[in-house]
Amino acid sequence: MAVRKLTLQEKDSRLGIKLVLPSVIIIALLIIYPIFYNIYLSFFDVKMNGDAFFIGLKNYANVLTDSTFWSSVGITFFFVISTTFLTTVMGLVVALVMNKKFPLRGLVRSLVLLPYVAPVISTVYSWQFFFDPVNGIFMHVLVDVLHISQSRFNLISDPKYALWVAVVFSMWKAFPFTYLMILSRLQTIDTTLYEAAEIDGAGAIRKFWSITLPELFFVLGSIVLLRFIWNFNKFEEVYLLTDNVKVLSVYTYFKAFTGSLDLGQGSALVVIQFSLLVGLILIYVKKVLKW
Amino acid sequence: MVNNNHRVIKKIGFTILVLLIVLFSIFPFIQMLSTSLKFSWDWGNPSLVPTEINTTAYSEILGLGEEVEIEIPASVQKLLDNTPNLTDEQKNAILAKYTDTSDVFPFFDYFKNSLQFSLTASLCSLLIAIFGAYSIARMKYRGQKIIQRGVLFVYMVGGILLLIPLFKISTTLGLTSSEGGTTFALVIIYIVQTLPVCLYMLGNSFRSIPFSIEEAAFIEGYSRFQTIVRIIIPLSFSAIATVWVYSFMIAWNEYLFASVFLKSYTNMYTLPIALKALFVSKNAIWDRVSAASLLTAVPVVILFMLIQKFLAGNKTEGGVKE
Numbered sequence: 172m173a174v175r176k177l178t179l180q181e182k183d184s185r186l187g188i189k190l191v192l193p194s195v196i197i198i199a200l201l202i203i204y205p206i207f208y209n210i211y212l213s214f215f216d217v218k219m220n221g222d223a224f225f226i227g228l229k230n231y232a233n234v235l236t237d238s239t240f241w242s243s244v245g246i247t248f249f250f251v252i253s254t255t256f257l258t259t260v261m262g263l264v265v266a267l268v269m270n271k272k273f274p275l276r277g278l279v280r281s282l283v284l285l286p287y288v289a290p291v292i293s294t295v296y297s298w299q300f301f302f303d304p305v306n307g308i309f310m311h312v313l314v315d316v317l318h319i320s321q322s323r324f325n326l327i328s329d330p331k332y333a334l335w336v337a338v339v340f341s342m343w344k345a346f347p348f349t350y351l352m353i354l355s356r357l358q359t360i361d362t363t364l365y366e367a368a369e370i371d372g373a374g375a376i377r378k379f380w381s382i383t384l385p386e387l388f389f390v391l392g393s394i395v396l397l398r399f400i401w402n403f404n405k406f407e408e409v410y411l412l413t414d415n416v417k418v419l420s421v422y423t424y425f426k427a428f429t430g431s432l433d434l435g436q437g438s439a440l441v442v443i444q445f446s447l448l449v450g451l452i453l454i455y456v457k458k459v460l461k462w
Numbered sequence: 463m464v465n466n467n468h469r470v471i472k473k474i475g476f477t478i479l480v481l482l483i484v485l486f487s488i489f490p491f492i493q494m495l496s497t498s499l500k501f502s503w504d505w506g507n508p509s510l511v512p513t514e515i516n517t518t519a520y521s522e523i524l525g526l527g528e529e530v531e532i533e534i535p536a537s538v539q540k541l542l543d544n545t546p547n548l549t550d551e552q553k554n555a556i557l558a559k560y561t562d563t564s565d566v567f568p569f570f571d572y573f574k575n576s577l578q579f580s581l582t583a584s585l586c587s588l589l590i591a592i593f594g595a596y597s598i599a600r601m602k603y604r605g606q607k608i609i610q611r612g613v614l615f616v617y618m619v620g621g622i623l624l625l626i627p628l629f630k631i632s633t634t635l636g637l638t639s640s641e642g643g644t645t646f647a648l649v650i651i652y653i654v655q656t657l658p659v660c661l662y663m664l665g666n667s668f669r670s671i672p673f674s675i676e677e678a679a680f681i682e683g684y685s686r687f688q689t690i691v692r693i694i695i696p697l698s699f700s701a702i703a704t705v706w707v708y709s710f711m712i713a714w715n716e717y718l719f720a721s722v723f724l725k726s727y728t729n730m731y732t733l734p735i736a737l738k739a740l741f742v743s744k745n746a747i748w749d750r751v752s753a754a755s756l757l758t759a760v761p762v763v764i765l766f767m768l769i770q771k772f773l774a775g776n777k778t779e780g781g782v783k784e
Contacts, residue, residue: 180602186686187601191609194594194661201654202616205627212630221633265483271476279480281770283487288766290715292734293755296741297490300497300748306505308493343486351773404620407717411738420622427626428722437626445623452618456611 206445213438223435230439240440243422247403250338250418255398257342259391262349267383269350270357287347291407298340298412302326333415341408349394356390357383396455403448419444491756498752505748519749523569523757567754571729572736577761579645579720579732580713583652587709588702590653591660596690598661599668600676610665617658621718629722641727648723652716656709663708667701668694700772707765714762733758 213230215223234240269280286294302309303325310323326332364382373381406420414421423444427437496510498520504513520526598610628651629638637643671694679689695702717734724730731739737758741751 183601183686184603187597187603187606190593190597190601191606193590194613194657195609197590197650197654197657198613198616201628201650202619202624205624205631206619208631209623209627212627217630268476268479268483273476273480279484281767282484284766284770284773285491285763286487288711288763289491289759290734290762292715292717292737293494293759294490296737296748296751296755297494297497300752301490301493306748308508311506311508343490347487400618401620404622406620406622411717420620423622424625424718434626434630441623441626445619448618452615455618456615 209438209441212435213442215435215438217434217438219432226435230436231443233436234439234443239417240422243417243419246334246416247418250334250341250405250409250416251399251402253338254341254345254402255395257338258345258349258398259395261342261346262353262394263387263391265346265350266353266357267379269354283350284347286343287345291344291411294344295340295411298336299327302336327413328415330415330417333413337409337412337416340412341402341405344408345398345402349398352390352394353387356387360386392458393455396451396458400448400451400455403451404444491759494752494756497748498750498756500749502747502749516749519753523567523750523753525568525570567736567740567750569754569757572731572733573757575730576714576732576734579649579652580710583649583713584656584706584709586649587653587656587660588706591657591664591705592695592702593690594657595661595664596668596694599665600673601686613658613661613665617662621655621716625718625722628719632723638723641730644723644727644730648719651719651723652713655716656712659712660705660709663705664698664701667698671697700769704769704772707769710765711762 212223214225214227216226216229217223265283269276269283273279301307304310304323309326310320313320314323327336360383364386365378368378368382404420405418406424409416409418410421410424417425419440423437423440426440427434492510496512497505499515499517500507500512501514501516504516507513598606598613628647632638632643632647635643637647675693675697676689679693684692715734716732717738720732720735721738724732724735733754737751737754740754
């Protein structure tokens with residue numbers, strides 16, 4: 172009897188492996204292997220015809236002595252920290268609002284999802300039009316209505332302002348996701364906690380600090396970490412809106428796929444970007460996923 | 463009385479807050495619609511209501527307008543007729559110069575390309591993930607825990623980190639030199655982009671199905687495989703629909719890989735890269751770009767509206783990719 176059961180279990184685990192194998196093979200070949208292959212490539216000078224010559228650490232030396240690389244590291248950190256902060260705050264506010272009952276709430280919830288759902292490419296041109304120096308409403312308000320500026324200017328073509336536009340755009344694109352995550356946690360908070368607090372005479376603000384925020388602590392933590400990691404690798408939202416904001420991803424894209432097509436140096440950049448992230452990913456895995 | 467006033471003010475404040483949130487969310491879409499319907503002389507007008515409705519952008523993009531007559535100069539036609547030793551290929555090459563339609567935006571062609579890539583990738587990914595996720599969630603074998611955690615780890619690896627090695631590998635294998643190879647490479651890349659999310663979300667959903675239901679099925683004589691197909695899949699319908707929409711959206715909206723892999727295959731352009739190309743071309747004008755933007759967003763918006771009721775309350779925490 173015992174022997175028979177064991178073979179059944181064995182049979183079952185064989186089936187389990189068979190079922191998961193396609194997923195494992197695809198992930199191994201298209202994610203794990205490329206990560207290592209990329210490290211290998213970063214030690215080579217990759218020519219356009221496909222030839223590659225070993226050059227040791229020269230790609231890294233070239234990258235690290237390039238001042239534009241360091242400025243793009245700075246821009247990346249500014250972009251990531253400010254978008255993470257703004258997205259989380261906005262998401263929290265919207266989640267608190269949507270958790271209350273009001274007329275047409277269903278419709279409002281659908282409309283708020285739009286920025287997140289729509290392709291990046293179909294939203295960037297409307298944002299560009301909004302800031303367009305000739306036709307845009309932003310310049311109209313700034314110059315003709317509020318008279319803050321003397322003349323209309325191209326906001327997005329100035330890297331200093333473009334960075335801010337990219338931050339707000341990224342927040343606009345991502346806050347619905349954050350709000351959904353927070354809302355689904357909000358809905359699981361035991362309402363008796365609030366009732367008890369009300370009996371004790373707690374006001375709305377007190378209830379928020381003493382019940383809501385502690386209950387949300389875990390989900391907020393994982394959202395902040397995930398947002399940080401995702402935005403660190405963000406490419407499309409920045410690149411398609413403006414090519415004046417050179418975050419690391421955009422810098423790498425330009426290095427590897429435009430002009431001299433330097434895949435080797437691009438690989439070195441990716442290795443650096445990845446190692447900057449690995450620490451954070453490990454924290455996420457340790458704290459949030461509890462390995 | 464004071465208390466009542468206080469309540470009214472609070473209510474008004476709350477309503478204004480809701481309106482501001484909605485306005486912030488949908489303003490770019492309203493502006494898109496407005497610009498797509500404006501004449502070019504009306505673009506500078508800050509009002510969102512067009513002074514006069516102009517639908518040429520839509521009729522041009524959707525090809526509803528009158529067909530442009532292909533005019534081949536008489537001398538060229540004569541040359542073609544009187545030079546019998548021209549091969550068909552050469553003839554077509556000459557004709558192509560006169561029938562060049564690069565300044566119009568063949569929306570439906572790009573739409574079809576996008577649809578083919580997104581449907582193939584999302585359905586393959588879903589199929590692989592259903593069995594993979596079931597295996598990870600419900601079955602026991604050596605390495606199962608490592609796979610479960612590994613899935614979450616790879617899900618942190620963004621596209622830009624994989625672009626260079628995947629492109630180099632595809633070129634080395636010779637995939638990028640033919641249309642078929644490029645299609646294959648891009649589809650499989652889209653599959654792997656969506657697979658970790660699918661595995662994670664489906665795994666969570668399968669775990670929430672009480673094991674006793676499965677046990678009952680085993681007692682009835684169902685095999686594992688039958689249980690998955692007849693019990694698990696129907697019970698997780700909402701999760702499967704959500705996961706499918708997510709992976710469809712990821713593929714539909716993807717720009718980075720498409721822009722590198724499809725660069726030299728203009729006829730295979732997906733909507734995102736075609737839109738970018740339209741904007742940088744000399745024909746880039748706001749009404750057409752707005753109309754094309756709006757039309758590109760429509761399919762994913764509709765899909766999301768359909769599954770919206772599954773979203774809140776779904777166990778997607780931390781397991782959704784952008």
